[in-house]
Every structure is written in C-alpha cells, then in structure tokens.
Amino acid sequence: MENRFTKSCIDVLKREDVRTELKNVMKPLIDIILINIYPYIYISLIVVVISFILHLGIFILLLRKN
Numbered sequence: 001m002e003n004r005f006t007k008s009c010i011d012v013l014k015r016e017d018v019r020t021e022l023k024n025v026m027k028p029l030i031d032i033i034l035i036n037i038y039p040y041i042y043i044s045l046i047v048v049v050i051s052f053i054l055h056l057g058i059f060i061l062l063l064r065k066n
Contacts, residue, residue: 012018 013022
C-alpha cells in the first residue's frame, strides 16, 4: 500500500507540468525567505572576511617573530 502511494507520488512529480506548477507556487515563498535572510548572509560574509584578515595578521606576526 505505502509503496504504491509513494511510487504514484513520484510518478506525478516527474511530470513536467507538475514540476512547472510546483516551481511557480514555491517561487514567491522562496523569494520572501531570501529577502528576510539577506542581512544575515551579508553579516556572515563580513564576519568571515574580518576573521580571515585577523588570522592573516596573526600568521604574519608569527612569521616575523621567528
């Protein structure tokens, strides 16, 4: 029973028209989520860059000390 149900669901999802409609339905939701998390993505990138610069500075200081 369960195997037939999952197989039929997979068969339906393989159809191109269903895929297109699913993409059209999900696109606004994904856009809203991305708009809400953009500031966090930018903050994360800034933190990564600052961390890289600090690590590079520490590495240079260690090389100069020797």
